[in-house]
Amino acid sequence: MLQVAFIRDHKDAVIKGLAKRNIDAAEMINEAIALDEERRSLQTKLDNTKAESNTLSKEIGHLFKSGEAQKANELKAKTTTLKETVKTLEEALNEKADALKELLYKIPNVPHTSVPEGNSDEDNEEIFRAGDIPQLFDGALPHWELAKKYDIIDFELGNKVTGAGFPVYKGKGAKLQRALITYFLDKNTKAGYTEYQLPHLVNEASGIGTGQLPDKEGQMYHVTADNLYLIPTAEVPGTNLFRDTLLNESDLPIGITGYTPCFRREAGSYGAHVRGLNRLHQFDKVEIIRVEHPQKSYDAFEGMIAHVKDILNELKLPYRILKLCGGDVTFASALTYDFEVFSTAQDRWLEISSVSNFETFQANRLKLRFKNSDGKNELCHTLNGSSLALPRVLAGILENYQTEDGIRIPEVLVPYTGFDMIS
The missing domain is CATH 3.30.930.10 (Bira Bifunctional Protein; Domain 2)
Incomplete structure (x- = not known):
């Protein structure tokens, strides 16, 4: 399986290399890069949401200790929403990751530069x-x-x-x-x-x-x-x-x-x-x-x-x-x-x-x-x-x-x- 980072960084070379196999791989390669971008974007959102939730949880703890229960309960409602967002993002991330993996499984190896062209x-x-x-x-x-x-x-x-x-x-x-x-x-x-x-x-x-x-x-x-x-x-x-x-x-x-x-x-x-x-x-x-x-x-x-x-x-x-x-x-x-x-x-x-x-x-x-x-x-x-x-x-x-x-x-x-x- 080709590494998605390699595909992303060497897109044209991968497409050209796979053409030696008589495969027009441009659509597959572009789809793989797009899925990876979506996956990375979801991962960033997930990481940021988890970080925000963790920060609020610490703040809630401090508020309870300082006797500000009302403010703490208001923030708890927000953390509940964030946890639901985390779950949604995790499901979407897993879906994109699975789709990317299944696509990568279908892409053959790039032939070595010494491999001659030919059909059979x-x-x-x-x-x-x-x-x-x-x-x-x-x-x-x-x-x-x-x-x-x-x-x-x-x-x-x-x-x-x-x-x-x-x-x-x-x-x-x-x-x-x-x-x-x-x-x-x-x-x-x-x-x-x-x-x-x-x-x-x-x-x-x-x-x-x-x-x-x-x-x-x-x-x-x-x-x-x-x-x-x-x-x-x-x-x-x-x-x-x-x-x-x-x-x-x-x-x-x-x-x-x-x-x-x-x-x-x-x-x-x-x-x-x-x-x-x-x-x-x-x-x-x-x-x-x-x-x-x-x-x-x-x-x-x-x-x-x-x-x-x-x-x-x-x-x-x-x-x-x-x-x-x-x-x-x-x-x-x-x-x-x-x-x-x-x-x-x-x-x-x-x-x-x-x-x-x-x-x-x-x-x-x-x-x-x-x-x-x-x-x-x-x-x-x-x-x-x-x-x-x-x-x-x-x-x-x-x-x-x-x-x-x-x-x-x-x-x-x-x-x-x-x-x-x-x-």
Whole structure:
């Protein structure tokens, strides 16, 4: 959530920045400033009325002590009127504050100045590419056919138990999945991230804190009886560990990592491009999350990019990095880089990671602050990244490492799997 003071002081820059998202935000921004002015005016009137009432109350006390009861009773009538005015002003103030908060919830983050203009993912900017795309043998298969051939993932069985988008991993497929999770966590903890086991359901306040709520309910599974939400990513519970927290500057930076299943309704996702592991309703992901000093968050961002690159280099998968354009960057993010692995059997790029800097946007919602060197409270910066999302990494391994004799296991994973071939 943008700070209203920032909007007020940088109105034109905010409107111009949001135009990168292809949003004409002038009306929303002007309304937010007007609501804030009304709120501040009401607050001033309320403070003055309370001060006047307090002054009269003291004066009434002195009058009673000095035996001037008649004057004291006359003033008591006035204080009664002031108390009624205070109540009216408080109700009006709360109404304006709520209206302002609801409006601010609808305004997305202002993109970083480096974010390119564009309307969709077709306008994203490729900034890096690495790895050799393998030359597969004639008759090479996409991963959903490989899964059936080697009996390692059963999509139909998952459909029977739950529905489409809930695969069942079997035998060496399950072991490979577990190996990837452990490998990712080991890489993250060696890089200084503290491992957490996080809840898989969150409350409404947590959804609001990271920007999934109030307007993205349709993308999450909602447990209505308890008003809880299945997490779409470990970012939500992980970042909310620090909600309503005042840190010391010496506490920064903070880095955590965690493995969770993730649940996404993905309403309206159909077609060949979402076949197999390409898009699921339940999938596994290892996340990295950082809480940073505002002056150091973009250095941390570059460090996260380098960390994910190191993992993909060790897996020896061909990949590229995209800087998301204004029309594709997520609601809460100021800057996002996507990693994509090349699926040789499908002849297409598959997104496997997003690394984002939210600057103060989430921290303002979360009330996540630190006490700076001047002793003042300042909002932190929050960042997160997939390290990594498993389905498409697994798809890339199955397709790119397939041979006529079976599927080779990346060398770095063999100590985790205990086998070097699926055949």
